[in-house]
Amino acid sequence: MTKSIMPDHPILELLRKRWSPRAFADRPVEPTKLQSLLEAARWAPSSSNEQPWNFLVATKDNRAEFDRMLACLFEKNQSWAKNVPVLMITVAAKNFAHSGKPNRHAFHDIGLAVSDMITQATALDLFVHQMAGFSPDKARETYSIPDTHEAVTAIAVGYLGDPNTLPDDLRERELERSTRKPLNQFVFTRKWGESAEWAG
Amino acid sequence: MTKSIMPDHPILELLRKRWSPRAFADRPVEPTKLQSLLEAARWAPSSSNEQPWNFLVATKDNRAEFDRMLACLFEKNQSWAKNVPVLMITVAAKNFAHSGKPNRHAFHDIGLAVSDMITQATALDLFVHQMAGFSPDKARETYSIPDTHEAVTAIAVGYLGDPNTLPDDLRERELERSTRKPLNQFVFTRKWGESAEWAG
Numbered sequence: 001m002t003k004s005i006m007p008d009h010p011i012l013e014l015l016r017k018r019w020s021p022r023a024f025a026d027r028p029v030e031p032t033k034l035q036s037l038l039e040a041a042r043w044a045p046s047s048s049n050e051q052p053w054n055f056l057v058a059t060k061d062n063r064a065e066f067d068r069m070l071a072c073l074f075e076k077n078q079s080w081a082k083n084v085p086v087l088m089i090t091v092a093a094k095n096f097a098h099s100g101k102p103n104r105h106a107f108h109d110i111g112l113a114v115s116d117m118i119t120q121a122t123a124l125d126l127f128v129h130q131m132a133g134f135s136p137d138k139a140r141e142t143y144s145i146p147d148t149h150e151a152v153t154a155i156a157v158g159y160l161g162d163p164n165t166l167p168d169d170l171r172e173r174e175l176e177r178s179t180r181k182p183l184n185q186f187v188f189t190r191k192w193g194e195s196a197e198w199a200g
Numbered sequence: 201m202t203k204s205i206m207p208d209h210p211i212l213e214l215l216r217k218r219w220s221p222r223a224f225a226d227r228p229v230e231p232t233k234l235q236s237l238l239e240a241a242r243w244a245p246s247s248s249n250e251q252p253w254n255f256l257v258a259t260k261d262n263r264a265e266f267d268r269m270l271a272c273l274f275e276k277n278q279s280w281a282k283n284v285p286v287l288m289i290t291v292a293a294k295n296f297a298h299s300g301k302p303n304r305h306a307f308h309d310i311g312l313a314v315s316d317m318i319t320q321a322t323a324l325d326l327f328v329h330q331m332a333g334f335s336p337d338k339a340r341e342t343y344s345i346p347d348t349h350e351a352v353t354a355i356a357v358g359y360l361g362d363p364n365t366l367p368d369d370l371r372e373r374e375l376e377r378s379t380r381k382p383l384n385q386f387v388f389t390r391k392w393g394e395s396a397e398w399a400g
Contacts, residue, residue: 009232009239012323014214015316020245031398032209038387038399039209042380044315045220047332049379054386057396065390091392105332107304108352111311115244116215119319123212132247132305144392152308179249180242186254187238190265192291192344196257198231199238 005178014122020129022080023166024158029086033124040120044113047105053113054091074133081156088155089139110152129156205378214322220329222280223361229286233324240320244313247305253313254291274333281356288355289339310352329356
């Protein structure tokens with residue numbers, strides 16, 4: 001199953017193929033592929049090259065560890081994420097290592113790193129589903145995350161599965177077409193709200 | 201000129217080619233390429249598909265408008281960014297449109313969108329340099345950004361230029377090898393600080 005997004009302007013096949021499934025195949029992710037995913041994240045840019053990203057990773061071959069991470073997710077997400085082969089929790093360093101001052105872009109730079117991880121995943125036929133729906137507090141407690149850091153997202157990684165394995169409401173969402181605002185609603189020139197003439 | 205990064209594990213050529221130059225060529229970016237860049241950002245994932253990203257864009261063919269955006273950058277960045285053909289300022293919607301509640305991932309999701317824009321740029325032989333070094337307050341004033349939103353980053357886009365056009369200190373940085381922490385310093389299992397055995 002593929003989602004066919006309909007871009008208004010040409011974009012890379014790698015970006016067109018990406019979407020966030022909930023149905024994942026019962027198939028492990030090869031450790032060499034996991035290495036490439038994290039390596040892609042590693043080389044992302046960041047403010048002052050701070051690299052504020054950290055990744056807690058649980059693979060299903062260690063079921064007890066997998067279940068500890070799964071328990072950090074909100075129940076709604078647990079219902080499908082229990083079937084994925086790999087879970088991650090991203091954790092941001094809140095302050096700059098060199099100065100101790102707050103890093104305004106810590107969360108932003110986690111986004112930069114995870115995005116490159118996703119692009120790499122797509123190239124390896126893997127899919128990624130990021131979740132805001134988890135408990136950063138429970139993650140802190142479970143993994144002894146220090147006060148200097150904060151959990152940002154939970155992430156599921158794996159091969160694409162069969163939407164028919166999902167409960168009804170989630171299966172419907174799985175089959176829906178992806179939608180986005182048009183460019184002229186978020187690309188502006190001269191002042192806020194004024195569309196760029198080339199951004200149709 | 202290319203920077204040759206040395207990944208420890210295989211990653212996409214598109215990700216290996218990316219770096220953040222300060223020397224840009226005196227050559228405009230084609231409007232069709234700008235469209236593809238923003239279109240790539242458009243299809244990024246976001247928390248609840250909120251798409252909190254907005255882009256203010258100034259191209260050098262309108263010099264007065266370009267200079268207004270340039271003036272939002274810190275002086276150090278103006279020194280090289282005055283030569284780029286395209287500047288952008290990203291702006292996050294701080295709250296969810298449907299509920300008005302704070303979007304914890306607004307900055308994070310800007311990172312996701314910009315990262316896809318950069319990947320698209322690399323595929324089109326363009327380079328991107330993101331900056332934390334600008335004034336969000338001056339951007340708010342210059343563009344009448346509403347209180348519900350906040351400027352996140354400034355961004356330079358263009359074709360690669362000649363490092364010899366840079367002042368001495370910046371030229372040195374331009375020619376330095378890119379470095380990153382090894383995977384075992386930020387990929388953990390079981391608990392905080394415990395390296396994954398496969399993350400060498």
